[in-house]
Amino acid sequence: MSGVSPPAASSQHPGDHHPRLLSLLRRVGAMLVDFVFPLRCVGCGAWDTLLCDRCRAGLPAIIPPCCPRCGVSQPDGPVGVCATCLRTPLNFLDGVWSGYRFEGVIREAVHDLKYQGISALAEPLGTLLGGHVRERFPEATVLVPVPLHPSRLRERGYNQAALLARAVGQVAGLPVWAEALRRVRPTPSQTTLNALGRRQNVRGAFTCAAPAIAGQRVVLVDDVTTTVATLDACAAALKAAGVRSVWGCALARGG
Numbered sequence: 001m002s003g004v005s006p007p008a009a010s011s012q013h014p015g016d017h018h019p020r021l022l023s024l025l026r027r028v029g030a031m032l033v034d035f036v037f038p039l040r041c042v043g044c045g046a047w048d049t050l051l052c053d054r055c056r057a058g059l060p061a062i063i064p065p066c067c068p069r070c071g072v073s074q075p076d077g078p079v080g081v082c083a084t085c086l087r088t089p090l091n092f093l094d095g096v097w098s099g100y101r102f103e104g105v106i107r108e109a110v111h112d113l114k115y116q117g118i119s120a121l122a123e124p125l126g127t128l129l130g131g132h133v134r135e136r137f138p139e140a141t142v143l144v145p146v147p148l149h150p151s152r153l154r155e156r157g158y159n160q161a162a163l164l165a166r167a168v169g170q171v172a173g174l175p176v177w178a179e180a181l182r183r184v185r186p187t188p189s190q191t192t193l194n195a196l197g198r199r200q201n202v203r204g205a206f207t208c209a210a211p212a213i214a215g216q217r218v219v220l221v222d223d224v225t226t227t228v229a230t231l232d233a234c235a236a237a238l239k240a241a242g243v244r245s246v247w248g249c250a251l252a253r254g255g
């Protein structure tokens, strides 16, 4: 679904002719999910909450020490820059911090947030990140979510990273510049690519659309990161626009 139909598309994909209607239906669908169905915990199914206290306390936190560059956990390794960063250093990010391993309840929660229309999950998940962002990046002045390509945004109806950033901002007391970055080309799925392949895949995929962001210190917000290639490509666009520092923050770390 990541491809973009040419303007004179044939009638092979009738849905492509009504992107606005589809988007509207998806948004209405997501609202119905939020309002009609009672709240259930994403982890254990307990009623009246999206994430119960017990499941929240048992989330798979990333175990330090972590690579100071990309933030990958290396509990058995030496404290310092990881092997991947030594081989292919990040060019633009000043640091990355992720909250949880991409497994268990976090994996379920991200799946429901992205693919099941449960957009309300962004609030408890972003709230979890908010306190850490203040602590880890005390010099930050602005939050910027990793943008979706417009075709993907129409498909989903919302950008989960922007919803997370809004919740993070409320806790951390930071403004969110949701339109600061644009994804100017859709990127194929990265799941089969290695670290270097992922970096080539997203190179030049983002531009900065907010010149006024020059001089700010930015924390990028994303739901899941694996090799942090996407975050580094976002940082490239922001640094080109004169941003002083760019850190990355992701709810979950895959790989």
Ligand SMILES: [Zn+2]
Binding pocket: 041, 042, 043, 044, 045, 046, 051, 052, 053, 054, 055, 056
């Ligand atoms: Zn639960």
Ligand SMILES: [Zn+2]
Binding pocket: 067, 068, 069, 070, 071, 072, 081, 082, 083, 084, 085
């Ligand atoms: Zn690293």
